[in-house]
Amino acid sequence: xxxxxxxxxxxxxxxxxxxxxxxxxxxxxxxxxxxxxxxxxxxxxxxxxxxxxxxxxxxxxxxxxxxxxxxxxxxxxxxxxxxxxxxxxxxxxxxxxxxxxxxxxxxxxxxxxxxxxxxxxxxxxxxxxxxxxxxxxxxxxxxxxxxxxxxxxxxxxxxxxxxxxxxxxxxxxxxxxxxxxxxxxxxxxxxxxxxxxxxxxxxxxxxxxxxxxxxxxxxxxxxxxxxxxxxxxxxxxxxxxxxxxxxxxxxxxxxxxxxxxxxxxxxxxxxxxxxxxxxxxxxxxxxxxxxxxxxxxxxxxxxxxxxxxxxxxxxxxxxxxxxxxxxxxxxxxxxxxxxxxxxxxxxxxxxxxxxxxxxxxxxxxxxxxxxxxxxxxxxxxxxxxxxxxxxxxxxxxxxxxxxxxxxxxxxxxxxxx
Amino acid sequence: xxxxxxxxxxxxxxxxxxxxxxxxxxxxxxxxxxxxxxxxxxxxxxxxxxxxxxxxxxxxxxxxxxxxxxxxxxxxxxxxxxxxxxxxxxxxxxxxxxxxxxxxxxxxxxxxxxxxxxxxxxxxxxxxxxxxxxxxxxxxxxxxxxxxxxxxxxxxxxxxxxxxxxxxxxxxxxxxxxxxxxxxxxxxxxxxxxxxxxxxxxxxxxxxxxxxxxxxxxxxxxxxxxxxxxxxxxxxxxxxxxxxxxxxxxxxxxxxxxxxxxxxxxxxxxxxxxxxxxxxxxxxxxxxxxxxxxxxxxxxxxxxxxxxxxxxxxxxxxxxxxxxxxxxxxxxxxxxxxxxxxxxxxxxxxxxxxxxxxxxxxxxxxxxxxxxxxxxxxxxxxxxxxxxxxxxxxxxxxxxxxxxxxxxxxxxxxxxxxxxxxxxxxxxxxxxxxxxxxxxxxxxxxxxxxxxxxxxxxxxxxxxxxxxxxxxxxxxxxxxxxxxxxxxxx
Numbered sequence: 008x009x010x011x012x013x014x015x016x017x018x019x020x021x022x023x024x025x026x027x028x029x030x031x032x033x034x035x036x037x038x039x040x041x042x043x044x045x046x047x048x049x050x051x052x053x054x055x056x057x058x059x060x061x062x063x064x065x066x067x068x069x070x071x072x073x074x075x076x077x078x079x080x081x082x083x084x085x086x087x088x089x090x091x092x093x094x095x096x097x098x099x100x101x102x103x104x105x106x107x108x109x110x111x112x113x114x115x116x117x118x119x120x121x122x123x124x125x126x127x128x129x130x131x132x133x134x135x136x137x138x139x140x141x142x143x144x145x146x147x148x149x150x151x152x153x154x155x156x157x158x159x160x161x162x163x164x165x166x167x168x169x170x171x172x173x174x175x176x177x178x179x180x181x182x183x184x185x186x187x188x189x190x191x192x193x194x195x196x197x198x199x200x201x202x203x204x205x206x207x208x209x210x211x212x213x214x215x216x217x218x219x220x221x222x223x224x225x226x227x228x229x230x231x232x233x234x235x236x237x238x239x240x241x242x243x244x245x246x247x248x249x250x251x252x253x254x255x256x257x258x259x260x261x262x263x264x265x266x267x268x269x270x271x272x273x274x275x276x277x278x279x280x281x282x283x284x285x286x287x288x289x290x291x292x293x294x295x296x297x298x299x300x301x302x303x304x305x306x307x308x309x310x311x312x313x314x315x316x317x318x319x320x321x322x323x324x325x326x327x328x329x330x331x332x333x334x335x336x337x338x339x340x341x342x343x344x345x346x347x348x349x350x351x352x353x354x355x356x357x358x359x360x361x362x363x364x365x366x367x368x369x370x371x372x373x374x375x376x377x378x379x380x381x382x383x384x385x386x387x388x389x390x391x392x393x394x395x396x397x398x399x400x401x402x403x404x405x406x407x408x409x410x411x412x413x414x415x416x417x418x419x420x421x422x423x424x
Numbered sequence: 425x426x427x428x429x430x431x432x433x434x435x436x437x438x439x440x441x442x443x444x445x446x447x448x449x450x451x452x453x454x455x456x457x458x459x460x461x462x463x464x465x466x467x468x469x470x471x472x473x474x475x476x477x478x479x480x481x482x483x484x485x486x487x488x489x490x491x492x493x494x495x496x497x498x499x500x501x502x503x504x505x506x507x508x509x510x511x512x513x514x515x516x517x518x519x520x521x522x523x524x525x526x527x528x529x530x531x532x533x534x535x536x537x538x539x540x541x542x543x544x545x546x547x548x549x550x551x552x553x554x555x556x557x558x559x560x561x562x563x564x565x566x567x568x569x570x571x572x573x574x575x576x577x578x579x580x581x582x583x584x585x586x587x588x589x590x591x592x593x594x595x596x597x598x599x600x601x602x603x604x605x606x607x608x609x610x611x612x613x614x615x616x617x618x619x620x621x622x623x624x625x626x627x628x629x630x631x632x633x634x635x636x637x638x639x640x641x642x643x644x645x646x647x648x649x650x651x652x653x654x655x656x657x658x659x660x661x662x663x664x665x666x667x668x669x670x671x672x673x674x675x676x677x678x679x680x681x682x683x684x685x686x687x688x689x690x691x692x693x694x695x696x697x698x699x700x701x702x703x704x705x706x707x708x709x710x711x712x713x714x715x716x717x718x719x720x721x722x723x724x725x726x727x728x729x730x731x732x733x734x735x736x737x738x739x740x741x742x743x744x745x746x747x748x749x750x751x752x753x754x755x756x757x758x759x760x761x762x763x764x765x766x767x768x769x770x771x772x773x774x775x776x777x778x779x780x781x782x783x784x785x786x787x788x789x790x791x792x793x794x795x796x797x798x799x800x801x802x803x804x805x806x807x808x809x810x811x812x813x814x815x816x817x818x819x820x821x822x823x824x825x826x827x828x829x830x831x832x833x834x835x836x837x838x839x840x841x842x843x844x845x846x847x848x849x850x851x852x853x854x855x856x857x858x859x860x861x862x863x864x865x866x867x868x869x870x871x872x873x874x875x876x877x878x879x880x881x882x883x884x885x886x887x888x889x890x891x892x893x894x895x896x897x898x899x900x901x902x903x904x905x906x907x908x909x910x911x912x913x914x
Binding site: 008092094107108113128146150153163164186257 | 708710711712714715734818822827836870874878892893895897901902904905
């Protein structure tokens with residue numbers, strides 16, 4: 008078995024892994040290794056051929072592959088090692104990584120610091136327990152996206168899309184552009200789950216109907232999907248009898264949420280937040296296991312890759328310092344808590360040596376509100392949406408004013424604030 | 425096609441149906457110098473009732489004394505360890521526990537204990553404390569249990585595929601995607617008509633499962649009927665792998681063994697099945713109501729089950745008969761026609777024992793049996809990458825680099841294993857999933873399906889658009905991109 012020693016090992020070569028590796032290297036870590044299972048770097052961005060990436064970071068609208076390429080080029084200009092088509096099978100709490108590829112066989116990689124950047128997977132039909140038959144023609148939206156954009160095949164020609172997540176909206180447009188007909192997008196919530204701009208550009212511009220507070224209650228067909236029955240739902244998401252309607256189609260796409268892929272993390276003993284399904288981290292993006300860091304969609308699901316890059320640079324920087332032994336370790340001081348109408352906040356804990364950026368999501372849409380950051384900062388927001396991640400910065404100086412050791416993030420109506 | 429225009433082929437023995445019974449019979453008959461043909465309606469074997477089976481190798485204490493179910497279940501159970509060893513099939517002998525929730529139920533459990541003892545089954549009675557010690561996640565209110573350590577679990581489709589593979593190795597011929605549309609007898613000969621051909625046979629083994637009564641009727645045997653009974657099952661993520669050790673049964677009701685919690689041979693926990701009489705033999709839909717009943721039943725055994733950990737569900741239809749017992753008998757009307765019908769639970773357990781009786785039954789009907797000297801009971805071993813040590817994995821990849829490419833990330837299944845499955849007979853995405861579990865994990869094929877689609881296309885030398893989920897009509901991707909541009913669809 009080949010044995011390798013590195014300063015920082017980054018698991019995953021998508022946008023999170025790329026940014027983390029670059030940051031670790033600039034921080035001074037000498038041997039940085041990216042381990043990627045795919046045949047190329049860039050992760051899921053390579054199949055996101057639509058534009059709209061990089062508005063914040065590069066002030067221009069790039070396609071997914073273009074956004075990825077900017078980082079890939081930067082990596083190429085460094086001496087960061089890259090292992091492609093290499094699957095990590097195990098990470099130990101002692102930061103030993105077992106990975107396999109066809110060229111080297113099994114690799115035992117010992118790392119001073121590890122960055123988890125494995126991304127996420129899509130929720131499945133099985134997890135939703137959609138009743139009915141189990142014919143061909145049911146795909147998660149991302150799988151269909153791969154078939155169309157990477158492999159060059161169109162799964163079917165009449166589609167219904169369950170869930171108005173961004174990938175579902177993007178695929179509604181993509182199917183239409185390929186000559187297929189999208190009969191409906193069906194969303195259980197009373198509002199679209201994806202970004203507003205995607206609702207406009209992918210559905211409204213193509214006259215694709217969006218049915219809110221509705222769901223698919225049955226899949227028809229034995230060999231191939233022949234149709235689905237949709238129905239309206241009540242406040243508890245139970246189908247309302249009498250509202251059933253059958254739509255003929257040969258394809259059902261599911262865009263019903265993403266789940267961080269933390270099987271390796273759990274194996275390494277990393278504590279997982281049951282809301283985000285990602286590791287619990289402090290403001291250095293370190294998990295509960297010393298020397299193991301996490302960033303990107305493995306930590307929590309983002310809607311903008313720009314935020315992934317930013318968060319991952321932080322993880323990479325601290326992982327680099329950890330490997331170099333230059334981390335000024337400050338005991339964790341402040342616990343971060345989700346208050347009124349906040350679903351989660353990352354990071355979960357902070358010390359106060361550097362400015363911290365918090366990422367969070369609300370539980371439900373609200374207008375004319377104030378985001379209250381533990382009483383330290385108050386930011387007015389015209390509206391907040393679960394689909395749109397909020398971010399806010401706190402300086403060490405501001406944090407010093409915190410009374411007690413819990414920082415509560417909350418949304419307050421403007422009139423109360 | 426007109427009957428008259430169809431060509432006729434012949435075989436000494438034709439087995440109709442490639443479920444667990446048909447494949448077990450095929451392998452059993454391959455021990456003899458015979459010309460055997462198995463025909464199966466689906467694209468691969470084990471895809472009817474078999475694939476939706478719970479996978480339990482029963483202890484043998486459940487069945488009413490004097491029934492064929494009792495006879496074959498116990499002897500089948502005893503055959504499993506050797507059979508699975510010969511075929512290199514996973515057999516987890518993790519035991520079966522029937523639990524009592526009340527002292528009254530415990531009385532019933534004692535009756536089953538007595539029944540098992542009389543039959544020679546290895547059974548033990550557990551006190552409340554013993555149950556809690558062995559299965560700490562069971563409802564603490566459970567007052568006691570019966571434990572049968574020789575019960576276990578297999579993957580039914582893996583077993584059916586392995587039986588078929590070994591039968592083929594030993595000379596059995598087969599035709600997949602082949603349905604019988606008519607059947608009749610002329611003198612000693614039996615004729616089976618398929619959409620393409622007519623098959624002339626000296627002997628016919630009716631292992632057609634749900635359709636065994638239809639086949640019998642084609643031959644004029646109208647004395648039994650199949651009463652299809654559906655069962656829904658729900659599978660949990662591997663992260664709840666060791667929640668229970670043995671298959672947990674409640675005290676059974678009148679018709680079924682009840683809702684169980686089953687650690688499958690693949691490692692996933694499963695709960696089910698329901699038992700609902702249905703009209704349609706191919707009604708494989710799952711339902712909200714079915715889920716509710718399964719979950720409620722399973723939680724009575726294991727209260728902390730978490731529905732959010734469910735990754736998949738499916739339904740199967742049992743081929744129960746109106747006789748209430750297995751039908752293992754020569755037709756009283758058609759010489760040389762053997763019915764193996766009504767094989768509901770514990771049919772999987774019973775299958776090897778039923779199959780072992782088939783040569784004798786056919787001999788009774790006049791078949792000459794001559795043992796085949798070259799018969800090899802062993803199937804070529806299967807590589808299971810994720811069950812090897814790191815050193816063994818390393819050595820394997822150095823020998824064959826395709827084992828270094830992980831295709832299914834959830835279950836760590838390599839390209840080498842998938843290619844091997846195709847060489848062993850897998851033809852479809854489901855076939856690969858059932859054999860090597862690629863796509864059976866938590867992402868349910870989201871990541872690996874496109875890759876496996878490509879591998880199937882390459883290995884079978886067919887276009888990607890011809891790759892199916894489960895046989896003709898279930899193509900995974902229907903069009904090449906841009907193909908629809910010129911087509912009127914709006």
